[in-house]
Amino acid sequence: MARDLGGLSDLHENLQSISELAEICLNLGYQHCCKAMVSRHGVARRTTGEPVDLLIVGMGKLGGGELNASSDIDLIYLLPDEGQSDGRPDDHPDGPGGALDLQTYFTRLGRRLAGLLGESTADGLVFRVDLRLRPHGDSGPVVCSFDMLENYLVRYGREWERYAWIKARLVNQAVLSEQDQFEKDARLLETIRRPFVFRRYLDFNALAALRDLHGQIREEAQRRSQRREARMAGDYEMVDVKLGPGGIREIEFIGQLFQLIRGGRDPALQSRVCLEVLKLLRDQARISEQEYLELCAAYEFWRRLEHRLQYEEDAQTHVLSGSAKAYLKMAQAMGLDSAEALYLNIEAHRSHVIPIFERLFRKEAPGLEKIASETKEIDDLGESAPKSETPTARANDADSRLERLRMRIKAIVKEHTDAQRLERGLNELVDGLRRRSSYLALFDEYPETLERVAKVMATSSWAASYMQRHPIVLDELLDRRGLDEAGDLDRLAGQLHASLEDAQLHGEPDVERQMDILRETHHGQLFRLLVQDLDGLLSVEHLSDRLSGLADVMIDATLRSAWKATPRRHRQDPQFAVIAYGKLGGKELGYASDLDLIFLHNDADDMAQEVYARLAKRINVWLSTNTAAGSLFEIDLRLRPNGNAGLLVTDLPGFIDYQKKHAWIWEHQALTRARFCAGDAAIGQAFEQARIQILRQPRQAQALQEEILAMRRRMHDGHPNPSGEFDLKHDRAGMVDVEFMVQALVLEYSHAHAELTGNLGNIALLTMAGRLGLIEPEKAEKVAEAYRRFRRHQHRLRLAGASSARVAPDAFEVDRQAVGDLWQDVFDKAPDVIRSLSEIRGKAS
Template sequence: MTYRAEAFSGYFRRSLAALQARGADSPDGIGLVDALISAPIDSARIESAVTDALRPAREEAARVGDPSAGGPAVARGLRRVRQCLMMALAERDIRGLAPLEEVCTAMTAFATAVTREAMRQAAAELSAQFGRPLDGSGQPQDLLAVAMGKGGADELNVSSDLDLVFIFREAGETEGLPDADGGTRRRLPSAEFMHRLARRTIQLLADPTQDGFVFRVDTRLRPNGDSGPLVASLPMLEDYFYSQGREWERFAWLKGRVIADSGMAGDGARARDERMLESIVTPFVYRRYLDFRAFDALRELHELIRAEVRRRSVRNSGSIDVKLGRGGIREIEFTAQLFQVVRGGRDPGLRDRRTLATLASLSERGILAEADARALAEAYVLLRRTEHAIQFREDAQTHRLPADPQERALVAQMLGLSPEAFEPALDRARAEVQRVFDDLLRAPEAEPMDETAAAAAAAVSENVGRRIEALREAPRYRGAREETRAAIETLLARAGTQGCEERALLRLIDLIEAVLGRPAYIALLAQYPQAQSRVLKLLGRAKWAADYLTRHPILLDELLDGQLLEVTDYAAWEKGVREALAAATLNGQPDVERRMDVAREAHHAQVFRLLVQDLEGLHSVERVSDHLSELADRVLQVAIDECWPLVRQRHRERPRFAAIAYGRLGGKELGYASDLDLVFIHQDEDERAPEAYSMLSQRLATWLSARTAAGQLFEIDLRLRPNGNAGLLVSSLGAFQTYQRESAWVWEHQALSRARFAAGDTEIGAAFEAERRAILARPREPAALRDEVVAMRRKMHEGHPNRTALFDLKHDAGGMVDIEFVVQYLVLAHSHRHPELLDNAGNIALLRRAGAAGLIDAGLAERVAHAYRQFRELQHTVRLNDASFARVPPETVGAMRQDVRALWSAVLEAR
């Protein structure tokens, strides 16, 4: 075979000569290179090559009964396979046969295989002397090799170091082995055994021999770096993260992944240890709340790297460092990792270790502009391929593109480009990376803090001035870090110069006081002036919005979302919530409390997004209710799916259970703070069903209504179930049917007109809807029905007295309840002859249908439908400003109120 790599790589030429001298029949000779070149190189082919290369060593060790006898042959075999792999990847890359992903995943797969084989060789040698290492409970334990950086992310480059951290379970000692006299040989502390095991593993991988090395191994990312022990137990790692872990280490551990174990503890041990490791690492890397202090940490880390690059550049004038230099690979990785560290605690979908996958996720979520994400991804591919070409030249651990034009021309040719095309492409890529990265990390400009600006906020009113002084005197303000206090003063000055109303400034101070214990939120507002502008706009418009944001400051992050004003795809929203719930585990088991918080945070965020859209005038009140109702339906479905596995008495995989919505949710007229009126139904003949579904109902009600650290989802009202508070929490479908047909009061049939299936088993939902329609369509004596409806309306009116001169939009005569009662009467009285009234279509649509059917005057029906919409709009506006009652001056609704009273009289007072 003619190799194109010969023309470009001195390493390839030297290796080719060595392989040819080894002989054509060698299992790790030129035949292996040619075989690897012939097809895409994946993990299976690499595993096969490593197994074949180590077979002689294993056979020799087995023959003599001494694991250490195979050590030299293992070291030799691993090095020779590496040589063959490097040659094959170089040739495939230069021919344009291997995309970047193939090169990176092949090197990572090789690192995984050789680390495992080296560890197991070392473990066999040491176990033959001391027995297996045990934990504190006397159980065998393994040493785990955690690959950091590119090795953990499946992105290893061709001449990379392998960054490893060695972890074991806990302190103990080796089991020992019998000696010739029948006694037990000296035992070692397990930590000492693991230390020796790690040292021997590194030796097998990194010590240079006549065959070269396998990987240079770097262990400086372990706790306390070079000054710490080579291996760490899980308790030690947890203590280190808690007491000493630094911000930059969160970025390092973000990509950490176990790639190998020593194979001493048996099946299942690794999975258990990995779960324990994950439970320690995840809360260290990913905080439950958005952590915008990570911006400052990354600025500091990047400045250290830039300083080192500047020092090196003095010695390498004119060269370009494609990894660490400006606009290089590291800046792309930092961009992805920054958003992962800041947001990954709330969004598990951002925890992918791979850079390109993360950039795609950031673009999908609108966190990073699509054009910027695409530019970074294209630059990443070009820069990584350039890095590989440089390294293929001499197998040198370098990332510098030489200044020499001839050398650069050769690198361009390796990439299949002309020098005339390569240089501008590289310049454009680096400029784009630098632009995006600098925009991301640009520190907020200090606000002008002259006397006028500083006093602007306080000058709005005496109330604002007093509140600001009280804030500054508060112990939490005085105890805050200097940068936090400075950020607060910046926020106040910025707000004062924007001409805000008093109420917006007072609510801003409320918000600042609420988040003083979480300086990340102060940092967010200081970092993004546009976020503060949106906050002030919200605070000034609606007190309910201000209170909601103050209760849930985690929602501040939503203000940075480029898709904030776009309509939500609720199927995608639910999918994201389920992914986040699945990721909320503790020691490999569902973390129920965290999952409840996850659901609350996701629901609050979506309500807040809808609120912002609402205040921007993007939705009618009906559309707002439609969104809130669909959101509630999906939360109910998620909650059922979460609660059923918690029921010990469950007797089937999927529950035959449904949640039926009544009231505002049933009519899809939900408001921001509405309760959920629910009835639970099952259809299951199993004798265990009543107990199981009763427990599910209890758990579901608690899951939805309990207040946790993240707040509450909904207040739940279950009093509309058969027999009210005296009835069972859940009824069988048959019992529900019997009750509705034989025992239900008229008002319960009125309520049924606004009921619908919301979540759970769809077959039960269909059966419920059929029964609902059958009951509503039963013929009724109009006069008796009218008397019942009027009596119930009178009772409701007495229960909501209004002693003010204002008109209560909901409860006063001529208001919303009158309209709803009229519609319910029309449904119950006439749907047996007019089935179009059976649909749960909402009051406005049903009024129009009744008018079209001639049951009421069509013109009056249209005017009352308009009044109902206007009443809802007014109620919505008043409630957003946190009024206890939805009341307005009567003259503002006089004509509409008269229309409602006229309809009431025509329908319910006629004889």
């Protein structure tokens, strides 16, 4: 108290110190009670004969390490197993006997402990103890077995209890049992608590439950305020710092809303500390930086004021009287110079918190009646339990929600041109979610989300299909601000790594869960980019850059996790790298592009080839397997040395030797767009140096051009187009022709112009070739623009759901002419007759 009032400690120290003091007192009391019980009834033992301890769970502020100066401590007593105590020995002064079953044994101990801490004496009390948060409240047993707790939570657990169990934490230490067994019991308790509080799916039903709970608490606070008004009214407003508008409870509810909705998917959100949760929400862009700072400032202000009220009253009070005298006294305790200054601070913090709270908890359902939810009598939830509950008609059952959603769909589609198609698509989406009540709750609780879905669906058939395949992405439409922000890939990588690390099953990596985390993360991020794309916020080039960067993050995370799950690893960090080719290598990835990858290692260990082959197979499976959460990518590994006949993983020296001595020209063409994307950076650097050396080898122009043209003919023959339309990608004078021209220029001239080896993209390389005088600059610019227009139109066709990128036969005539003209210039040294690849290679060998 002295350090707090003297300004020598911050809020964290104050809360932590009081909480640690409570745990010390509780554990000393528990030790004393155990000693007394052992003296009279012997050691408590399981049916197996092993000693056993009571598990004491701290709830509320004790569980979160956030106790006030005058807080109650909310406790739940749990018993991990059945059994009985030893009883008294034959030579005990009271005689033999005294054996008790464990329920009776620990009930007596628990009551004694509560009295020891909470009963008033001439010296006061230690901490008031409240046991009413246990299953069935006052009517339930004082000590609850694990089996009873699990059965209760599964069958009868209510939403307010999920909220209460967020902060639940084991607060006692082993006295009777061995430490290993005590820790095992603690882990078993977590397997009961976590699934009850944090659902494996995104639980949007939690919003309605928390809103109802907040409404009930607010009503109770108003009733109390009316009762106090006569004795506490004054020149200023009477303020409830805990339950009033913009107060402590509303700030806590903001964090707990996200915890209950997303905590099962994001283990980092399972923190018991309010400020830690707010920081994570800021980092995830769930709240803005400004909102984070305002919420933290308000929380610290309210908690400091709460402490000073309790120092003054020496009681568990949260209400500031409205008298000028009370305001002035608290202002001075807070370091302010006047009652008016305190009032202005209170109003400022309220004005910051209330809009954030209302934005997150609002319900927009114009014209639709809300049926009353379950009525509860609330007595300061979190420190005592509701005393009664009466189920009544609910508005959030599936049928009611479906009916409301269909009404909204009819209203929404009227604003769109193709109303029938859109209504059909929205109804198909909603019908597909009938068994996923949480997503129905999402649309019901956040009506604007359904409007955003309609906008996306009306704009892109491909996006509509994507939402139906991956409904988890609907969550991304909740907050418009997050959709408009550019994603921070470094932050995403850190969060993804933490989530994958937390995915454990019995102390080992939970591979199935990790694969789902990768997919859910990728789907959500891809959908954000899709919405930005549809809103016109991204060019095709910027979109491809971000999709490629996202793929790099997913590959790197997969490599790290797959390595930890690989048996018989011979080193901590693998000397292994993933090299991207094709669209990913050139950073021209689309929404549904395949990934062309090869795997390299640079490890002389005898086990290296075998271990890295297992790792490569695992990576391929992790990336390409279709799980309950969908799939990540289609993977193509055929660009490795010797194709499908070659080793899955190649050692770096062997790869370089192959490229220099045995590779076909088309393999060097592919190398122009290859880059390191994940794994050992040293291998990546060595690969890049070798790539540049290989590309800069002098080549005989005629032979080079003939082989490139032979490869182009093979590709063209492999993509016949009998439709009569122009295929933007595969037909002559299309996108592939542009790419082949760029590759030909790189391979022919990079020995003299090292800058051509840069992985800069086709448009930049065309412009560079024009600037270097290798082709006419004006022709280069025309073809660059043609390529940009081809890509843009191909992209629009794919978003519209087209299966191919074909247009009318007379479309893009000017662009096609420009490509054809430059083609003649680039390949002017080719022989008149182009042999097949097999003929060329046969003669060369």
